[in-house]
Amino acid sequence: MSSTTIQTQTEPASATLKLRSSTDGKQEKDLAEYRYSHLLPVFSQDQYPPLTPFDHNDPGHRALSHPNPRSFLDNATKITELTPNLGTEVHGVNLRALGSDARDQLALEVARRGLVVFRDQQEFIDAGPDFYREWGSHFGRLHIHPTSGHPQGYPEIHLVYRDANSSFNFEIEDSITSTVWHSDVSYELQPPGLTTFFLLSQPSTGGDTLFTSQVSSLNKLSPQFVAFLKTLKAVHSGVEQANFSRSGKRGGIVRREPVEHDHPLVRKHPVTGEEALYVNRQFTRRILGLKREESETLLRFLYDHIDKGGDVQARVHWTPNTVVLWDNRVTAHSAIVDYGESKERRHGARITPQAERPIPALEGLELS
Numbered sequence: 001m002s003s004t005t006i007q008t009q010t011e012p013a014s015a016t017l018k019l020r021s022s023t024d025g026k027q028e029k030d031l032a033e034y035r036y037s038h039l040l041p042v043f044s045q046d047q048y049p050p051l052t053p054f055d056h057n058d059p060g061h062r063a064l065s066h067p068n069p070r071s072f073l074d075n076a077t078k079i080t081e082l083t084p085n086l087g088t089e090v091h092g093v094n095l096r097a098l099g100s101d102a103r104d105q106l107a108l109e110v111a112r113r114g115l116v117v118f119r120d121q122q123e124f125i126d127a128g129p130d131f132y133r134e135w136g137s138h139f140g141r142l143h144i145h146p147t148s149g150h151p152q153g154y155p156e157i158h159l160v161y162r163d164a165n166s167s168f169n170f171e172i173e174d175s176i177t178s179t180v181w182h183s184d185v186s187y188e189l190q191p192p193g194l195t196t197f198f199l200l201s202q203p204s205t206g207g208d209t210l211f212t213s214q215v216s217s218l219n220k221l222s223p224q225f226v227a228f229l230k231t232l233k234a235v236h237s238g239v240e241q242a243n244f245s246r247s248g249k250r251g252g253i254v255r256r257e258p259v260e261h262d263h264p265l266v267r268k269h270p271v272t273g274e275e276a277l278y279v280n281r282q283f284t285r286r287i288l289g290l291k292r293e294e295s296e297t298l299l300r301f302l303y304d305h306i307d308k309g310g311d312v313q314a315r316v317h318w319t320p321n322t323v324v325l326w327d328n329r330v331t332a333h334s335a336i337v338d339y340g341e342s343k344e345r346r347h348g349a350r351i352t353p354q355a356e357r358p359i360p361a362l363e364g365l366e367l368s
């Protein structure tokens with residue numbers, strides 16, 4: 001039986017994935033011919049110091065004063081709202097060609113719609129990792145993930161990868177579902193804002209991504225309850241993710257020591273002013289100031305509320321050359337691992353600019 005090994009030392013990307021056995025010549029050949037083999041994950045042993053605070057100037061702000069902040073969509077051939085309150089799908093706009101002004105508009109549009117799906121983006125995807133970094137840097141300081149694989153020499157590009165022999169996604173094997181709602185790396189002091197993600201290779205069916213609007217999730221709750229939630233803060237932790245990696249299930253590296261930070265349960269978007277629920281099952285651990293049972297009960301209720309929110313969710317199907325952008329501050333998402341039996345490759349890249357420290361919806365709420 002053949003199997004894939006992932007190197008934990010820095011070495012040429014072409015050597016990243018190796019098949020131990022030669023019994024499956026087809027797989028070996030497929031890998032050698034894979035169009036994006038230079039973007040396969042490596043798990044370097046590089047160590048990084050703690051992140052330091054920085055001032056985030058959101059590009060969406062600049063678009064607010066634009067006379068037509070949707071003019072970057074003027075050449076679109078088709079624009080479809082995926083759901084009334086979350087998600088837009090765009091055809092006919094080449095993201096690769098967007099200049100600074102258009103990128104600012106894009107940031108505002110994604111903030112307002114939560115999720116924007118762009119089809120037919122081969123030029124963007126084929127522009128390569130130097131371009132990915134330049135693209136993401138327009139929107140904020142690029143985050144380097146503490147435990148993920150990345151293309152050789154490009155630690156800012158977070159990769160997800162699964163094929164017939166390997167997976168490096170955060171998955172709970174003994175769970176009845178692969179659905180884990182989360183907002184990316186919410187344990188950081190300044191979690192990501194506008195996030196870009198695309199697949200370099202996708203299964204022929206399955207592997208969609210679920211999104212939910214945390215603005216709509218909040219709006220479903222009664223005003224009195226929301227008023228209470230606004231007074232609360234919760235701890236978000238990267239410890240379990242690091243431990244999962246240290247256990248050898250996710251590439252086996254922890255390049256920056258895990259952190260925990262306190263964030264408001266309800267945050268305010270710096271550009272749109274919209275308020276959003278900001279808890280997630282993957283990283284939120286406890287509510288500060290409440291007794292343990294109170295915290296557990298309240299978080300369980302909120303996670304259950306998010307789980308059941310089919311009426312505020314959207315689902316992205318990854319046709320080839322799709323690039324998706326979401327605002328990590330006002331949405332949550334989950335992978336769907338329903339294609340495992342097909343043994344097909346799913347290889348994705350994420351560009352993850354950090355944004356501001358979450359702004360409490362309740363003015364004056366003190367954060368430690």
Ligand SMILES: [Fe+2]
Nearest residue numbers: 182183184333
């Ligand atoms: Fe994610």
